[in-house]
Amino acid sequence: xxxxxxxxxxxxxxxxxxxxxxxxxxxxxxxxxxxxxxxxxxxxxxxxxxxxxxxxxxxxxxxxxxxxxxxxxxxxxxxxxxxxxxxxxxxxxxxxxxxxxxxxxxxxxxxxxxxxxx
Amino acid sequence: xxxxxxxxxxxxxxxxxxxxxxxxxxxxxxxxxxxxxxxxxxxxxxxxxxxxxxxxxxxxxxxxxxxxxxxxxxxxxxxxxxxxxxxxxxxxxxxxxxxxxxxxxxxxxxxxxxxxxxxxxxxxxxxxxxxxxxxxxxxxxxxxxxxxxxxxxxxx
Numbered sequence: 001x002x003x004x005x006x007x008x009x010x011x012x013x014x015x016x017x018x019x020x021x022x023x024x025x026x027x028x029x030x031x032x033x034x035x036x037x038x039x040x041x042x043x044x045x046x047x048x049x050x051x052x053x054x055x056x057x058x059x060x061x062x063x064x065x066x067x068x069x070x071x072x073x074x075x076x077x078x079x080x081x082x083x084x085x086x087x088x089x090x091x092x093x094x095x096x097x098x099x100x101x102x103x104x105x106x107x108x109x110x111x112x113x114x115x116x117x118x
Numbered sequence: 119x120x121x122x123x124x125x126x127x128x129x130x131x132x133x134x135x136x137x138x139x140x141x142x143x144x145x146x147x148x149x150x151x152x153x154x155x156x157x158x159x160x161x162x163x164x165x166x167x168x169x170x171x172x173x174x175x176x177x178x179x180x181x182x183x184x185x186x187x188x189x190x191x192x193x194x195x196x197x198x199x200x201x202x203x204x205x206x207x208x209x210x211x212x213x214x215x216x217x218x219x220x221x222x223x224x225x226x227x228x229x230x231x232x233x234x235x236x237x238x239x240x241x242x243x244x245x246x247x248x249x250x251x252x253x254x255x256x257x258x259x260x261x262x263x264x265x266x267x268x269x270x271x272x273x274x
Contacts, residue, residue: 023155023158025151025154025155025158025183025187026151026154026187026190026191027151027152027154027155056158056179056180056183058154058180058183058184058187059184059187059236059238059239059242060187060236062238063234063235063236063238064235066234066235067235070235087173087176090173090176090177091176091177091180091242091246094177094242094245094246095238095241095242095245097238
């Protein structure tokens with residue numbers, strides 16, 4: 001267990017921001033997935049996942065993000081990811097993931113992306 | 119106690135030592151997701167010992183974490199409930215091997231690269247290391263990951 005933590009806030013315009021910290025691996029990915037699912041089930045449609053405080057994210061957790069993007073799209077919602085961690089950027093680029101899950105450098109950029117894809 | 123430190127290998131004649139001789143690591147990990155953190159910490163420490171720069175170390179940790187995850191998720195533990203992780207030096211490379219006691223189960227579906235939610239483990243392992251080998255034995259599956267230590271900046 002790598003000090004995984006998650007907290008969320010509802011902002012103006014019904015945008016839910018989910019802040020994730022620590023290490024998100026196969027051990028905590030189910031917990032991460034349940035948290036996102038419960039928000040979508042409760043009616044959230046505009047989701048910003050902030051990975052700025054994440055030290056490590058594995059392919060299982062990346063799969064959770066891909067699943068959430070698909071799930072939200074299916075109900076007319078959208079999801080944007082904020083991450084300014086160079087290590088995580090490099091990992092995404094290594095397998096061409098940056099086109100599947102764009103990583104935004106700031107909340108502002110992520111909000112703009114939501115508005116475009118919504 | 120799951121770790122066992124083996125004595126360091128004899129120094130190879132004629133090779134200029136750039137760091138202290140690397141001590142190989144031979145670890146048995148209980149096949150539980152909660153052990154992934156320990157596996158990552160162990161690889162990170164070995165990579166630092168071996169003189170890897172931060173980025174290369176992170177890439178190796180990521181790749182090995184994927185291999186250990188696969189072994190826990192799809193593999194079979196040994197009779198004592200563990201999987202193996204060894205780390206050794208081969209020339210200028212660090213070689214990490216992850217072994218479980220089960221037969222290799224090939225992925226059932228080809229992931230669509232764009233939208234797949236899983237199945238990226240091998241792509242990561244191959245992209246983030248210099249050599250990625252899958253050794254399928256009758257009663258064991260071994261993933262071997264080799265990463266070259268980036269050359270040190272030559273002194274002028």
